[in-house]
Amino acid sequence: MDLKKLIGGRQFWSLIAVLLILFGVLLIVGHPKEEASPAPLPPPEDDVKVLVLNYHMVNSMFISLAIEPGDFDWQMKYLVDHGYHSISPDELYDFLAGKGTLPDRPVLITFDDGYEDNYTNAYPILKKYNLKATIFVVTGFLSKRKGYLTWDQLREMEQNGITIESHTVTHAPLPELSDDRIREELVESKRQAEAELGHPIEFIAYPTGVHDLHIVGIAQEAGYKGGFTVKYGNVDRSSNVYAMERVPVFRTAATNVDFVDRLRYTSNITQFGWTRN
Numbered sequence: 001m002d003l004k005k006l007i008g009g010r011q012f013w014s015l016i017a018v019l020l021i022l023f024g025v026l027l028i029v030g031h032p033k034e035e036a037s038p039a040p041l042p043p044p045e046d047d048v049k050v051l052v053l054n055y056h057m058v059n060s061m062f063i064s065l066a067i068e069p070g071d072f073d074w075q076m077k078y079l080v081d082h083g084y085h086s087i088s089p090d091e092l093y094d095f096l097a098g099k100g101t102l103p104d105r106p107v108l109i110t111f112d113d114g115y116e117d118n119y120t121n122a123y124p125i126l127k128k129y130n131l132k133a134t135i136f137v138v139t140g141f142l143s144k145r146k147g148y149l150t151w152d153q154l155r156e157m158e159q160n161g162i163t164i165e166s167h168t169v170t171h172a173p174l175p176e177l178s179d180d181r182i183r184e185e186l187v188e189s190k191r192q193a194e195a196e197l198g199h200p201i202e203f204i205a206y207p208t209g210v211h212d213l214h215i216v217g218i219a220q221e222a223g224y225k226g227g228f229t230v231k232y233g234n235v236d237r238s239s240n241v242y243a244m245e246r247v248p249v250f251r252t253a254a255t256n257v258d259f260v261d262r263l264r265y266t267s268n269i270t271q272f273g274w275t276r277n
């Protein structure tokens with residue numbers, strides 16, 4: 001088929017002219033910065049992700065909050081075998097404040113509440129693998145309630161890599177309390193632990209993780225440097241130091257498989273913003 005014959009000579013040349021103009025416009029619009037050199041790459045972001053594990057009990061009660069001693073041993077060995085290095089809350093704080101560096105694959109191992117099995121079951125395993133850990137204690141329960149740690153046990157553990165911090169006096173849910181009661185829970189637990197242990201208590205784990213900006217303000221006034229939640233995720237430079245993320249470890253039908261999955265996928269989940277608000 002001859003296009004020139006079909007649409008007539010004049011129209012044919014008009015069509016060619018229109019196409020040439022369009023082609024020229026596309027060239028200009030499509031490559032506006034062809035002459036400019038490519039922009040330099042931005043400096044690499046500090047993407048250190050700190051894993052903060054959250055345990056409660058280490059025993060064979062077969063409840064979700066209780067990791068069996070054999071499983072706990074397996075998990076601690078897994079951390080060591082995979083190049084994780086345990087750190088203290090102060091090391092994490094200094095890193096976030098820009099004052100210190102962290103080892104490769106940093107992990108902060110934490111326990112909430114202050115159960116006696118942290119001493120009888122977890123502590124020997126932590127010592128075996130030379131791992132540091134942190135226990136957030138409910139000060140009003142210590143040396144009083146059955147099943148909870150004593151101050152003597154805490155003092156002994158502090159000689160061997162365990163850090164003690166506050167989990168309030170009574171474990172009451174803070175958002176439901178009056179300001180005076182919130183202040184009492186935060187100030188009195190700090191004062192009590194400082195008197196018993198002889199060093200500053202500077203971190204709080206909010207009971208059941210619940211907190212809000214108002215509570216954070218009171219914690220700050222009370223002299224805490226940072227706080228931990230149960231918001232699922234890794235801590236990094238964008239974390240709020242008064243609302244640091246943790247990865248809870250539960251007993252499940254496949255406790256250790258789930259543990260490894262959590263280590264492997266948490267940083268991706270955090271990165272995509274699925275767990276932050």
Ligand SMILES: [Zn+2]
Pocket residue numbers: 112113167171207208
């Ligand atoms: Zn608790």
